[in-house]
Amino acid sequence: MTTTSPEIRSSATGAPRAPRPDRGEGVRGGLLTVLTWVIAIAFFFPVAWMAVTAFKQEAQAASSPPTWFFTPTLDQFRAVIDGGAGVYFANSLIATGFSTVLVIALAVPASYALAIRPVKKTQDVLFFFMSTKMLPVVAVIVPIYVIAGRLHVLDTIWTLVVLYTAMNLPIAVWMMRSFFQEIPGEVLEAASMDGAGLMRTLRAVLIPMVAPGLAATALICVIFAWNEFFFALNLTAARAATVPIFITSTMTSEGLFLARLSAASLLASLPVLIAGWVAQKQLVRGLSMGAIK
Structure with missing residues (x-):
């Protein structure tokens, strides 16, 4: 009576097949990556907003809703x-x-x-x-x-x-x-x-x-x-x-x-x-x- 090896072998070469990735683990890894990027952007956004605002005029910086398109200026740095x-x-x-x-x-x-x-x-x-x-x-x-x-x-x-x-x-x-x-x-x-x-x-x-x-x-x-x-x-x-x-x-x-x-x-x-x-x-x-x- 022959025993079956626990290894899964390829029918063509007889070499062990690579284990299939766990689908749930891949999903968790993707969600973790997305969450990491969201947290990083949330922390970096105030710094980026400060840098962008530094190149605006005062009226543009205080406008509501915010001014998204403007001509950058160095006036504030000169001041x-x-x-x-x-x-x-x-x-x-x-x-x-x-x-x-x-x-x-x-x-x-x-x-x-x-x-x-x-x-x-x-x-x-x-x-x-x-x-x-x-x-x-x-x-x-x-x-x-x-x-x-x-x-x-x-x-x-x-x-x-x-x-x-x-x-x-x-x-x-x-x-x-x-x-x-x-x-x-x-x-x-x-x-x-x-x-x-x-x-x-x-x-x-x-x-x-x-x-x-x-x-x-x-x-x-x-x-x-x-x-x-x-x-x-x-x-x-x-x-x-x-x-x-x-x-x-x-x-x-x-x-x-x-x-x-x-x-x-x-x-x-x-x-x-x-x-x-x-x-x-x-x-x-x-x-x-x-x-x-």
Whole structure:
């Protein structure tokens, strides 16, 4: 008595036939793809609408129903630049750049100590770092304002540098610790056997290995500092105001200049978009190392 093989074989070649795709699985995959595109378009639509509105005249931007066909113009961008946007952009660049450098310089040794050479009650130390992010900023703005006033540092860009550094340091330490934990212990043992000291190991071995994570951390700090509004609104005036403060200038007693607001917002978004595009390779590698769980 012969037994039938469970494999389905082709009558011509005798080779196993490829299994037929599950019809239900194909339908579910198609629906998932459509849903993904719908969600992506829903999130991207406001950004696209802002970009389109930036090239309209004010009357066209405020029209109801919306004006779909129009002649693009750069008038709103000229108005933004002529309105003194350069000073605000310079202040944002200084505050964001210096605070990000300080955050990375402080976060690297701190995260190294917590990951490679952990101290007792490391989790308590991490909780201390992250607990500062749980405090609402509105609860500390009054004492910060009083202290800044007594030190005569109100409306100075360096006050924002210090605050942005303190604001981003906890998240940077938390992220960088995760990146350092991904390094195999054998690498540190090999560096030690070669006679490398702590600083040389950190500079020549560890930093190159966590460079993608470093880029991801720096970019997140840049985004947080560049978009920060509350401290800049309450602690600056004419000399140290940043880009988010400039954007609010499009809302006047005469009304909301929607096209100019869109142009200012588009210009404000470009530096972060360019930074993300330049560092996209390192950013993807960094985020895949396990920092974002």
